[in-house]
Amino acid sequence: MRYAExxxxxxxxxxxxxVDKVETDPxxxxxxxxxxxxxxxxxxxxxxxxxxxxxPDNLLIFGNGLLNGTCVPGANRVAVNTIAPLNGLMGHxxxxxxxxxxxxxxxxxxxxxxxxxxDLVYIAVHNDKVEIRDATHLREKGMYDTARLIKEELNDSxxxxxxxxxxxxxxxxxxxxxxxNSSAARTVGPVMGDKNVKAxxxxxxxDVNLAHPxxxxxMCSRLRKELNANPNVGDWMAVDEDDxxxxxxxxxxxxxxxxxxxxxxxxxxxxxxxxxxxMSRQTGCWNCPKAxxxxxxxxxxxxxxxxxxxxxxFHMASFQELDFTYEILGVSQDLGLDSYSxxxxxxxxLELLDAGILTEKDFPGMPTDVRGRYYHLLHKIAxxxxxxxxxxxxxxxxxxxxxxxxxxxxxxxxxxxxxLPIKLGKLNPAYYLMIATGEDMAITQIExxxxxxxxxxxxxxxxxISKWDAVPDQKFVExxxxxxxxxxxxxxxxxxxxxxxxxxHYLDDSLGFCGxxxxxxxxxxxxxxxxxxNMPKVITHATGMEFDKDRLWECFQRxxxxxxxxxxxxxxxxxxxxxPEDHWAVRNEEYEQLLLSKYYDFKGWTFDGTxxxxxxxxxxxxxxxxxxxxxxxxxxDDVTALNDPRAKKEKE
Amino acid sequence: xDNNGNKTRIVKEIKVDTKKCVGxxxxxxxxxxxxxxxxxxxxxSARSRIMVTMDEVRDVFVPLRAGDYAQxxxxxxxxxxxDGKEYDQCTFCPAxxxxxDAFKEPDSGLPLKCDMCESQPPLEKPMCVxxxxxxxxxxxxxxxxxxxxxxxxSQEKRGEMKTGLESLIRKYGIKNVTETVARLGKxx
Ligand code: SF4
Ligand code: SF4
Ligand code: SF4
Numbered sequence: 001m002r003y004a005e006x007x008x009x010x011x012x013x014x015x016x017x018x019v020d021k022v023e024t025d026p027x028x029x030x031x032x033x034x035x036x037x038x039x040x041x042x043x044x045x046x047x048x049x050x051x052x053x054x055x056p057d058n059l060l061i062f063g064n065g066l067l068n069g070t071c072v073p074g075a076n077r078v079a080v081n082t083i084a085p086l087n088g089l090m091g092h093x094x095x096x097x098x099x100x101x102x103x104x105x106x107x108x109x110x111x112x113x114x115x116x117x118x119d120l121v122y123i124a125v126h127n128d129k130v131e132i133r134d135a136t137h138l139r140e141k142g143m144y145d146t147a148r149l150i151k152e153e154l155n156d157s158x159x160x161x162x163x164x165x166x167x168x169x170x171x172x173x174x175x176x177x178x179x180x181n182s183s184a185a186r187t188v189g190p191v192m193g194d195k196n197v198k199a200x201x202x203x204x205x206x207d208v209n210l211a212h213p214x215x216x217x218x219m220c221s222r223l224r225k226e227l228n229a230n231p232n233v234g235d236w237m238a239v240d241e242d243d244x245x246x247x248x249x250x251x252x253x254x255x256x257x258x259x260x261x262x263x264x265x266x267x268x269x270x271x272x273x274x275x276x277x278x279m280s281r282q283t284g285c286w287n288c289p290k291a292x293x294x295x296x297x298x299x300x301x302x303x304x305x306x307x308x309x310x311x312x313x314f315h316m317a318s319f320q321e322l323d324f325t326y327e328i329l330g331v332s333q334d335l336g337l338d339s340y341s342x343x344x345x346x347x348x349x350l351e352l353l354d355a356g357i358l359t360e361k362d363f364p365g366m367p368t369d370v371r372g373r374y375y376h377l378l379h380k381i382a383x384x385x386x387x388x389x390x391x392x393x394x395x396x397x398x399x400x401x402x403x404x405x406x407x408x409x410x411x412x413x414x415x416x417x418x419x420l421p422i423k424l425g426k427l428n429p430a431y432y433l434m435i436a437t438g439e440d441m442a443i444t445q446i447e448x449x450x451x452x453x454x455x456x457x458x459x460x461x462x463x464x465i466s467k468w469d470a471v472p473d474q475k476f477v478e479x480x481x482x483x484x485x486x487x488x489x490x491x492x493x494x495x496x497x498x499x500x501x502x503x504x505h506y507l508d509d510s511l512g513f514c515g516x517x518x519x520x521x522x523x524x525x526x527x528x529x530x531x532x533x534n535m536p537k538v539i540t541h542a543t544g545m546e547f548d549k550d551r552l553w554e555c556f557q558r559x560x561x562x563x564x565x566x567x568x569x570x571x572x573x574x575x576x577x578x579x580p581e582d583h584w585a586v587r588n589e590e591y592e593q594l595l596l597s598k599y600y601d602f603k604g605w606t607f608d609g610t611x612x613x614x615x616x617x618x619x620x621x622x623x624x625x626x627x628x629x630x631x632x633x634x635x636x637d638d639v640t641a642l643n644d645p646r647a648k649k650e651k652e
Numbered sequence: 653x654d655n656n657g658n659k660t661r662i663v664k665e666i667k668v669d670t671k672k673c674v675g676x677x678x679x680x681x682x683x684x685x686x687x688x689x690x691x692x693x694x695x696x697s698a699r700s701r702i703m704v705t706m707d708e709v710r711d712v713f714v715p716l717r718a719g720d721y722a723q724x725x726x727x728x729x730x731x732x733x734x735d736g737k738e739y740d741q742c743t744f745c746p747a748x749x750x751x752x753d754a755f756k757e758p759d760s761g762l763p764l765k766c767d768m769c770e771s772q773p774p775l776e777k778p779m780c781v782x783x784x785x786x787x788x789x790x791x792x793x794x795x796x797x798x799x800x801x802x803x804x805x806s807q808e809k810r811g812e813m814k815t816g817l818e819s820l821i822r823k824y825g826i827k828n829v830t831e832t833v834a835r836l837g838k839x840x
Contacts, residue, residue: 071681071695098677105696144709156753157705181708205698205758210685213692217685221782224678228785280711284676289785291674295708303709 003211004070004542005029010108010130012123014195015056015115019130024109030545031620033510034066034109036092037559039081042112043090044566044624049631053085054171054194060113062095062103062162062200065512068286069104069208070542071217073224074517074529076100076286079509080184082191086173086394087416089567091191092440095162096285096514097182099202102160106204117196120169124154125202135198140166140383142334143178144302150201163199164192165336167382172392174345174381176338181283181293181305185338186442187417211544219541223529227289232525233517234290235308238282241272246309252316254347255412255421271322278326285514292516296326304330309420309444310339316421317343318370328374335382340442341394341418346377348395348409349387357404362387394418411580415572417441424584428487429494430501432592433599436577437498437609439563440505448520449504449528450476450497454483470522470531472500472549491595495602503556507535510559558619560603561611565624568610568633577609600641607644610634658797664768665792666717666781672788673713675706682783686769698758701766702780705743712739715780715788718755719746721763726751 011020032038039061051057060082067075078100084091103111106127122135133153138146147161160179168175168189175189210216227233237243244263251258278298283305284291293305306329314325314332332339350373352358360366364386366376380388390398395418399410412419414435420443424431430450431443438446449470455461465477479493489497504519508530515521517529530538536547564572577596581587597607604615613636616625628634641647680700687701688694697703701718726749729741748755748763755764769778776782777791820829 069695071685071692073678101677101697105698157707205696205753207688207694207696207699209694210692213685213688213690217692224783224785281671281713282674283706283708283713284674286676287678287681288676289678291676291786295711297711303711305708 001209002026003209003544004066004539005034005064005109006104006107006206006208008108010111010125012111012113012130012132013115014113014117014121014132014197017117017132019132021108021128029066029543031555032559032562033507033555035063035077035079035510035512036081036506037510037555037562038110039063039079040090040559040562040566043081043083044562044569044627047083049569049571051083053083053088053191056114056116056195058083058114058191058194060188060191060195060197061110062099062112063110064100064104064108065508065510067538067542068100068512069102070210071220071287072538072542073220073227074285074288074290074514075512076288077509077512077514078103078184080177080188082188083570084187085171085190085194086187086397089415089570089572090439090563091187092445092509093177093184093186093188094445094509095177095179095182095184097180098160098286099162099179099182100512101286102202102204104204104208105206106202107206111200113192113195113197116194120196120198122150122163122199122201123197124150124159125200125204126154126156126159127204127206138198140169141198142166143336144334146199147180150199154201154203156203159201159203161199161201163336164189164197165334165382167336167392168193169198169336170382170384170392172337172381172384173394173397174338174342174392175336176333178333178336181295181307182285183333183338185340189336189338210542212541216538216541219538223534223538224289227517227529230527230529232527233521233529235292235516236524237308237311238290238292238294241268241275243268243271243312246312247316249422250312250316251421251423252319254317254344254351254409255419255423256351257319258423274322274326288514288517290516296330298326298330301327301330302334304333306339313339313343314374317347318374320370324371324374328371328378331375332378335378337378337382342378342381343374344412344418344421345381345391345395345398346374348398349377349391351409352402352406355409357402357406357409358387411582414438414579415441415576419443419580423582426487426586427584427588427592429489429491429595430497432579433494433498433595434501435579435583436592436596437599438502439567439572440509444520445505445515446498447501447523448515449501449522451480451526452523453486454480456484464526468526469533470526470528472503472532472553476500491598492602494595495599498599499602502560503532503553506556506559507532507552510555511535511539554619558621561616561619561621562624564603564605564609565611565616565621565628568608569628569631572609574607574609594647597641597644597647601643601647604640606634606638607641607646609641610638612638612640615640656797658800660795660797663794663796664778665794666778667790667792668715669788669790670714672786673704673706673715674786674788675704675708675713676786677704678783678785679715679780679789680704682779683766683769686779696758698753698756699764701755701764703754711737712743714739714743715784716744716746717766717780718748718764720748720765722747722749725749 063079078095082091120135124131146163162179171190171193176185280295282291283293292307295305396413396416399406434446508519522528539547613625680697683700685692705714732739781789781791
């Protein structure tokens, strides 16, 4: 018997209309855990480089984290992976809520879509019964109606429906895949649209088996209570109404304007009332003792929910206030648009209009007021009409297509991916490395374990350290003790910190943990819920596989290198690993390049950022090395970055 | 006995505060794990004797414990409007009934019923209540008086039962009767 996982994938070929339940190899679980790890391997093995993301040969994988659907609290993330049309690299987005657990109870660890349906379909899964059903009557329906109609059709109010809206059907790169209160928001939606899959509806009534029942239950019920009581986990923005941090420090509009004194006590009071006067309740995800989603009922709008920074993006892009976000966010979600990159793209378009690069003629029928313009453009984007057809592909592609200097206004993307609008005065080495090299693309998917700021008071610092259970190695404690200024630590410390931060995200994304109870929540307060010391025990009790910190860390390295090798094979280059030119005021090109080399070297990668043969072989990825060598991407004797003559020249 | 000398019994009650429910399904997980054999060896919402009906758009969040088996579905239903929110009758109905697959053992289709986590030694509180960190499920034990009329009625009924059983024993023999009763007891 398989424990914690079901041991089966649901493979659906949409071109042929075939459905296969495929038994998986437990050795792969032992090596890659699940989620994005196994997905990266599948994409490497099965999608040859050069495959157009919009080709039937691309895969769209809904991969459960290994611990989803068990009694382990806070494990519910499904990694949705594909080759992303946005940048041709591995697309990765995480969906919380119920979809993963329901998939497990239906008997599957992951759903793998390939091919392309001849016309719009939806997939209905009830345990072993899998149907590909006509969905032409759902064409261009919003998220809400799609889920409602499918539930009615299946006569089952307990199915969970992951769907795309009109934006996904029109293959907007800004399209998301939503299920209940959760969303795989970035880069993956258009591939679902291309495959002509409107939705996957899933319901399961099978057992998810656990290896060491009594031990696991005891540990989980303790963890559930600890997480519930721990103020450092969960989403602060769900409970703390002081949001001065984002509003005063992040840039507004097209990542352009800092409003350092925007926040005030009276504003906070006003916004608090706005929220609580309209909030129905807060909701959570499968088996999590935190509830991060604020459910809002706004006049003349359907009830919707949001979490975290999703509260800010619309009104900050448009220089409005919270009421605007409350009024438009549900509409945007229903169209199936990502609430992160969409407002940035609209702000970018309106800036081009101000600058005269685009003209009124490009926006036929657009209202004159800002709010009206946002609604107007949302619809244009979701249905790819007029200028919306160009904007639907996000800032970077739009800038290229518009030309005439529009490229200058694309100043907040890395690898074509819209970033948080954080523009700094000077370089912060750890932040630079994360934003430059991250393959989860968004900084929030990379940072989070090592504190963002030093603690200067020695007494408070020692108190922090005494509770710092998450720290994987004493060296981090030593660095933390000597740390005085945010941007000043030895380079090798910065590199190791980035590595640890990444490690936690990769573990979360393969095990199913939500970052809010794990990888993202070590940076403030230090006492996050999960870390490399308690994760192994949880895995052992749930799966029966013996795990310890070292073996876990190796899984991270294996998955990290798998993703890296995949992306290198897809065309990722060192030159693409750079933040936007204006990300900090004073740039030091030479130092940045040196840092990059040091980081590559630490990772066991070449000067070009490719894992060396030795690195791959050490992680049982010899076949990956062979493939890269065969393709001429890697040489047998390639050395790590700092041993490369180019790096030596850099130093001189 | 209460102060007035009436007979009493302990009623176990789970109060549900639907306003506090966040829809995390920890209650379903705990119930299904507790009733798994061996204990805690699996999770399966469909085996849970508590089920959370949830719909964010209508703001309906109702955890519901399984009650008795109903042979037929209702021939008409009520729709309730409470605080402006619409609920259908099934949302509050604990029956394992033919109209839905709720509260049925997924393999056999046999009805499931909440047993208040009866176990030896007894739990401090039921598993679902313990798992609900949001306070939506509140456990209470109440001592309630058994109405005199019902005590008398049950005594009367016992008398009738005794006569009936005696005649059965005369007809079939005590062994057959005890075996049949034991078998029926198991099915319930
Ligand atoms: S911490 Fe919040 S977002 Fe994360 S799983 Fe729990 S409820 Fe969901
Ligand atoms: S009281 Fe026990 S048996 Fe009843 S629903 Fe709760 S956990 Fe299940
Ligand atoms: S555990 Fe509590 S909050 Fe969670 S679904 Fe059950 S009743 Fe609701």
